Amino acid sequence: MSDHEEAAGSGPRTERTEAEALQHYRTLANAVDDGIYRLDAESRFVAVNDVVVERLGYAREELLGEPVSTILADGDAERVETLIRDLLASDEDARTVELPVRTADGGRVVCEVRVSLLRADGEFSGTVGVARDISERTATERRFERRANEIELERYKQYTDDVLDAVDDIFYILDEDGHLRRWNESLCEVSGYADDEVRSMHALEFFDSGAVDSDDVSEAIRTGFETGHTRIQANVLTKDGDSVPYEFYGASLEDPDGNPVIAGIGRDVTERKETKRRLEESNERLEQFAYAASHDLQEPLRMVSSYLSLVDRRYGEELDDDAAEFIEYAVDGAERMRDMIDALLTYSRVEMRGDDFDRIDLETLLEDVQKNLELKIEETEAEVTVESLPRVHGDRGQLQQVFQNLLSNALEYSGDARPRVHVSATRRGSEWALTVRDEGIGIDPKHADRIFEVFQRLHTRDEHPGTGIGLALCRRIVERHGGRIWADSESGEGSAFRFTLPAAEGRDD
The missing domain is CATH 3.30.450.20 (PAS domain)
Structure with a gap:
């Protein structure tokens, strides 16, 4: 056979061989359980096997020529494009990715896809992919994961139950x-x-x-x-x-x-309530004793003071200077003792004679306090400034006593400078924090607690008159209202007396 004849005779056999090979490829592609597809360089479907058609429910004609995004969500289509670009930029020819694929009826099939590059004459011509349905495997994994989480949650719940039960x-x-x-x-x-x-x-x-x-x-x-x-x-x-x-x-x-x-x-709170009850009974007895003792002491003191004054008037001209001075000291001591007893009576009445709590407007209350101290404010040329004050829940008379004591002290302990006093309020949850600030002589921080004790004084009576019970009375009143009082101060730098009171119930309080 000549070369021409051999060549001429080989044409039909070659075409037959290619057709047979293509048929074998199709038969092989359709025989496997996995979906097989081929995309061109623009990611359009060129070929799909029967598994793709059957599993996804599309007709072959619906897919061929359509972009792969037809069966993928937008984000997943971008993932495929990114994967192809990464493959082209690397030495790899194939990668595996997990993708959810849309079916014709709107369902979803989770597939593990092996994507391989195709090249013709060294140029990229498309991709071929093998897709395996792993929905059941994924569901099983999720069931195992969910069960593992449930077991962990059960263990954690049991642990927290054990802790809470303890x-x-x-x-x-x-x-x-x-x-x-x-x-x-x-x-x-x-x-x-x-x-x-x-x-x-x-x-x-x-x-x-x-x-x-x-x-x-x-x-x-x-x-x-x-x-x-x-x-x-x-x-x-x-x-x-x-x-x-x-x-x-x-x-x-x-x-x-x-x-x-x-x-x-x-x-x-059974034990706490019982303890509180016993303390209240004990305090009530002590208050009754203090009140009775203080009240009963006044009469003998009045007698001492009255008879000393009578002696001074009747025999004053016959007494020498020393005797007159002794009588003066005795009368002064009796008067100071009477002042202290009066202060003790006031102190003991905080619980026993206090009024019922009511809604109190502190701005109106402070106006009354300033009127009471008007003469002293004018004498000292004091500057008293007041911010907007709230309404609180309390005993008006006692709260007026607190502000009057604090303002009076601020005026008294102003030093040589013109007194400047500022009153403000800050909301803290269900209570108000009130502040009375001055620019006076201040207090050594080591005495910040001592000044709230009964009859405790940091100065002599010649320097600053008083009974030494004013701040103790303030603390007792504030504590009766469920609050606390304290002082922030440094010597020579003024003082800020702060105390808390329960807010009155209402939208504007």
Whole structure:
């Protein structure tokens, strides 16, 4: 056979061989369980096997010529383009990526895709990919992962349960409807109810309605959700009918599902209330004794002072200078003793003779104080400035006494300079912090506590008159109002007396 004949005769055989090879390729591609596809250089489908068509539900004609983004989300299409660019820029020919693929009916199939580059004459001509459906494997992995998380959460919950059960206080979590979402063993031990019973109960069912109005408990729960924190004292009613005094604290937060709840603790205050009761009884007896003793001492002092004055008037001309001086000292001592007894009476009356608390406008109150001190303010040419002051909850007469004592001291201890006094207020949660600041002689910090004790003085009576009980009285009054008082000062640099008072309930307070 000549070369021409051989060449001419080889044409049909070559075409047949190529057709057979192509058929073998198609048969092989369709025989595997994985999807096989080919994209051109613009990432359009050139070929897909039967698995791609069957699994995704598209007709072959719907895919051929369409971009790969047809079956991918926007972000995933960008990932494929980035992967191809990275392959072209590297020495690699193939990479594997996990992609969710859209089906014709809007579903999703998670595939593990092996992407390989195709080149013709050394130039990039497209990609070929093998896609394996790993939805079941992914679902299994997620189930295992979810179960592992559940086991870990169960272990953590058991751990936290053990920790909370080790606490003697009651721990609780309430939802907005007032039902318990979580609690520790202490609640069951105190109330006598089993877990199954607690689970079906409302928070109000645990309280003795005879000792505290149910509306107060409901209000405390509402306040907790609105303000972020709450506190209430109430008697827990046990299953056996016993009543146990408890103090509950709570703070609002969100549970894992984003629902608002209140988490908090309840503490048995039986011992504390009993101790408080005994202290109150003891203090009341002491106050009664102090009042009685101070009151009874006044009459003998009046007699001493009166008879000494009578001696001075009747026999004054017959007494020598020393005797007259002795009588003067004795009368002065009796008068100072009477002043101290009067101060003690005032001090003892803070609890015994105090008025009921009411809503007090401090601006109006301070105006009255300045009127009372008007003469002293004019004499010293003092400058008194007052910021906007709030309304508070308290005893008007006693609070007026506090401001009057503090302003009077600021004027008295101003030194040689013109007195300058400034009164201000700052809100701190449910209370107000009041400040009376001066530019006077100041106080050595080591005496900052001592000045609030009864009859404690830092100066002689010749330097500064007084009984030494004014600041002690201020502290007693402030403490009766549930606040505290203290001084910030340095010698020669003025003083700032600060005290706290409960805010009055209202929108503007």
